[in-house]
Amino acid sequence: MEQRTNSPYPKIDRPILAAIGLLLVVSTVLFAWSDRRHDWRYYQFEFKKRVAEKYGAEKAHTVPVGLDQIWAGDLRRADRCVVCHQATLWKGFETAEHPYRTHPPEPLKAHPIQKFGCTACHGGQGFAVDADKAHGPTPFWEEPVLSGSLGEAYSLAENKKALMQMNCNVCHRYDRETKGAEAINRAKNLVLEKGCRACHVINGRGGTIGPDLTFVGDKAAEQYDMTRLSGQKTSFAWHVAHLKDPKALVPETVMPNFSFGTKDSQALAMLVMSWRKAPVPADFRPGTPRTDPQTPEEVIEEQKMKTGPGAWFVKTGCFVCHSVSSLGVKSAAQIGPDLALAVEDTQSRFGRTVDDFFMNPTGTMAVVLSRQIILSPEEKKVAIEKLREAFREHQKQKASQASATSATSANAPKH
Amino acid sequence: MSAPKSAPGVHPKPFWSFRPTSDREAGDAVVSNFVLHWFPAKVYKPSLDWNYSFWLGTVSAALFFLLILSGLPLLVLYVPSVERAYGSVKDIEYVVTFGTWIRAVHRISAHLMVAVVFLHLVRVFLTGAYKNGVGRGQMREWNWVMGVAMLLLTLFLSFTGYLLPWDQLAYWAVTVGTNIASAVPLIGPKMRELLIGGRTIEQATLIRFYALHIVFLPVALGALFVYHMWRIRKDGGLARSDGEVLLPAAQEVPPGRTKTYSLLGVARGTSPTIRTRSLEAPELSVNSVTDLTRRIAIVVLGTIAVVSILSVFIASPLEEAANALVTPNPAKAPWYFLWLQEIVTDTTVRIGSFTINGAFLGGVILPGLLIGLLTVWPWLDRSPASAAGAWFHGSRKKQNAVFLLLVLVVVLFTVVGTFMRGPYWHFFWPWQAWPELPTRI
Known part of the structure; x- marks a missing residue:
């Protein structure tokens, strides 16, 4: 007879399993809740309400819901600030409190939000969507929002919001003066006035007594000796204190004490901290050279050509392709034939006079003269005259050369 | 023509019953169900005791299962490139739905x-469970060797995962870890180079660690x-179940008292009579379904619940x-290597200009010796077979004491290295504040 062996096992197992089941339900509720409890849900709800009050329910429907980001591809930044700061590009919330406030439109004209994002200028953590993590200061994120309150924490002289200018200068580092960045402009003037380059290399120029400051803004906070620094232990505070009195922080330093006041040392500290290797494409940095510079010899030669007898060919642009050997014009490319021989050349190559060819050109010259170098009939006449002049000069040089050689050959038998 | 309902080999229910009404139904569940087929139909009851094994092996397996499950979404959300790894982890942390929780579960x-695999090893040692008992063809010592290998694999899995977020913690923990490994004489530096794909930790390292971590x-x-599981079955269950044979010998089963699920017994003579203690001493064994399965459910689901709740907080x-x-x-190695880092720094001695590098002793000799000893210990252990599966058996007093001492030292050094070492590896009590760390702005 089949039967069930009585389980001798404690009956307590079943309630334990039930308790575990309950625990699983609790854990599911917990993690679902932990994912829902973000502040941005409240801010979006509140902004929608404000839009409804101001512009009506229909307009409020157009307010986006959920996570959003601005992807500034060139800067490789994904800024999710707009998840809470939804009013950024709206009109009519200029005086509302954050995060429901419209962004001042003026700076956005030169810095469109789609190209620059938010954190490139403001600092902060664009990845984060919670207020504390996005704004900082937060452990392990060393780019807090450069806000007025942070400026107050540093007791900035005058403009408390000036810290943001550090980020302006990441791109504008080669400007002598940047609109709206008074502190940075002030500091740049001080750099010239006090002759910082006597000892320091800045942007590749300067003395070698002090350290190269070109990218000193990237120096990690751990690399500063903060033992003699009182108050906030930050790189910025170190620079402010160091500029005020270098020997107080680094007793063995040879850097002179310039007796900078608070305002000057803060401005200089901002400038120094802005000298960073930030991954910014060249076109974001005004003043970045975009050509390979000419050598001094090349510059002198070009000057000669521009003022010499062949100046007309240089100014008109012929020299891009053609040399004019008799007038001292040398083309870098030399794609076309030497124009000193043009009068002969048109005859031998096309069977036409230079006048005829120039008035009704064929081939490459037809394209060049109709698209790139467009001359009026009068200018064309001048051109032909110049070509003849070049040829005359060529013949003259040839003749004098020939007489010189005949002179030497006449002298030869005397030996 | 349909088969009769009671035809042998026919198991009409694809799912097992939570309340089997007969032993046969309970046994059928094991035979017919794919998930349950690796269990015996009946289990020696004391093997299931909470306070014998503490179910540490099951907890380890549950955690491994959780790791695979939580690793699957991370596998596609994470980007193994030095430019994007950090950002992709930030994304998982901040904007992926349940991303914070998934990552926390995985971590x-x-x-x-x-920790649990290590405790499992400690338990197996202290109970002498790597010892063969009286069963035929037992090879428990090899299962122990396999277990040691699995501990090392677990450590290496965790270590390779440590690098992936590509943050300072990851980068420098792996720097310290691989530097310790390079103290191996002759082949050390080459070994490090092979592991990290160069001389510095870079993209080559990241992709190697990623491939190791997710596939190999x-x-x-x-x-x-x-x-490991299969060997447990072949070795006759947990070492403790060897105690079963020490019970009074089984009586010859009178003919006629036969059983139909003949897979589970030994047939002697001409008729399939069964001699099994589960029949003679039914109070010593329980059906796997549902006594074993229920406990496994408690342990696995309990592990999941605990990890899930911890991950929220x-x-x-x-x-x-x-x-x-x-x-x-x-700069600290991952916590489970900190006892080694502690020994390395403690044994690095400077006498004038002469430096004895502790990495060789603490990073190579000591762990090598310990792992070597652990591996061969079942063959060095001369205690009687009766010591298998018994906590603190009298015949193994000395070795248990030495082993416990070593465990204590490792745990102590790990705790000191993790919680009491601050800047410059100076000693700090947990209640002592570290010097303030400077920041940029």
Whole structure:
């Protein structure tokens, strides 16, 4: 007879399993809740309400819901600030409190939000969507929002919001003066006035007594000796204190004490901290050279050509392709034939006079003269005259050369 | 023509019954169900005791299962490139739905698994469970060797995962870890180069660690796990169940009292009579379904629940993006290697200009010796077979004491290294504040 062996096992197992089941339900509720409890849900709800009050329910429907980001591809930044700061590009919330406030439109004209994002200028953590993590200061994120309150924490002289200018200068580092960045402009003037380059290399120029400051803004906070620094232990505070009195922080330093006041040392500290290797494409940095510079010899030669007898060919642009050997014009490319021989050349190559060819050109010259170098009939006449002049000069040089050689050959038998 | 309902080999229910009405139904569940087929139909009751095994092996397996499950979404959300790894982890942390929780589950399971697998090893040693009892063809010592290999795989899995977030914590922990490994004489530096794909930790390292972490190591651990389980069956269950044979010899089963699920017994003579203690001493064994399965459910689901709840409240750290130019102070290896780092720093002695590098002793000799000893210990252990599966058996007093002492030292050094070492590896009590760390702005 089949039967069930009585389980001798404690009956307590079943309630334990039930308790575990309950625990699983609790854990599911917990993690679902932990994912829902973000502040941005409240801010979006509140902004929608404000839009409804101001512009009506229909307009409020157009307010986006959920996570959003601005992807500034060139800067490789994904800024999710707009998840809470939804009013950024709206009109009519200029005086509302954050995060429901419209962004001042003026700076956005030169810095469109789609190209620059938010954190490139403001600092902060664009990845984060919670207020504390996005704004900082937060452990392990060393780019807090450069806000007025942070400026107050540093007791900035005058403009408390000036810290943001550090980020302006990441791109504008080669400007002598940047609109709206008074502190940075002030500091740049001080750099010239006090002759910082006597000892320091800045942007590749300067003395070698002090350290190269070109990218000193990237120096990690751990690399500063903060033992003699009182108050906030930050790189910025170190620079402010160091500029005020270098020997107080680094007793063995040879850097002179310039007796900078608070305002000057803060401005200089901002400038120094802005000298960073930030991954910014060249076109974001005004003043970045975009050509390979000419050598001094090349510059002198070009000057000669521009003022010499062949100046007309240089100014008109012929020299891009053609040399004019008799007038001292040398083309870098030399794609076309030497124009000193043009009068002969048109005859031998096309069977036409230079006048005829120039008035009704064929081939490459037809394209060049109709698209790139467009001359009026009068200018064309001048051109032909110049070509003849070049040829005359060529013949003259040839003749004098020939007489010189005949002179030497006449002298030869005397030996 | 339909088969009769009671035809042998026909198991009409694809799912097992939670309340089997007969032994046959309970046994059928094991035979017919794929998931249950690796269990015996009946289990020696004391093997299931909470306070014998503490179910640490099951907890380890549950954590491994959780790690694979939580690793699957991370596998596609994470980007193994030095430019994007850090950002992708930030994305998981901040904007992926349940991303914070998934990552925390993965991280907490990994840390717990290292700890639980180690405790499992301690338990097996103290109960002498690597010893063969009286069963035929037992090879428990090889299962122990496999277990040691699985501990090392677990450590290496955790270590390779440590690098992936590509933050300062990851970068420098792996720097310290691989530097310790390079202290191996002659082949050390080459070994390090092979592991990290160059001389500095870079993209080549990241992709190697990623491939190891998501394919090679889990597959190896999974294969060993399956074999580990199979050997337990072949060795006659947990070592404790060997105690069963010490009971009074079984009586000859009178003919007629036969059983139909003949797979589970030994047939002697002409008729399939069964001699099995589960019939003679039914109070010593329980049906796997549902007494074993219920306990496994308690342990596995309990592990999942605990990890899930911990993951809501314990945030996973993510420091600044990796920076080869800035060494955090202190730079620490992952916590499970900190006892080694502690020994390395303690044994690095400077006498004038002469430096004895502790990395060789603390990073190579000591762990090598310990792992070697652990591996061969079942063959060195001369205690009687009766010591198998018994906590603190009288015949193994000395070895248990030495082993416990070593465990204590490792745990102590790990705790000191993790909680009491601050900048410059100076000693700090947990209640002592570290010097303030400077920041940029």
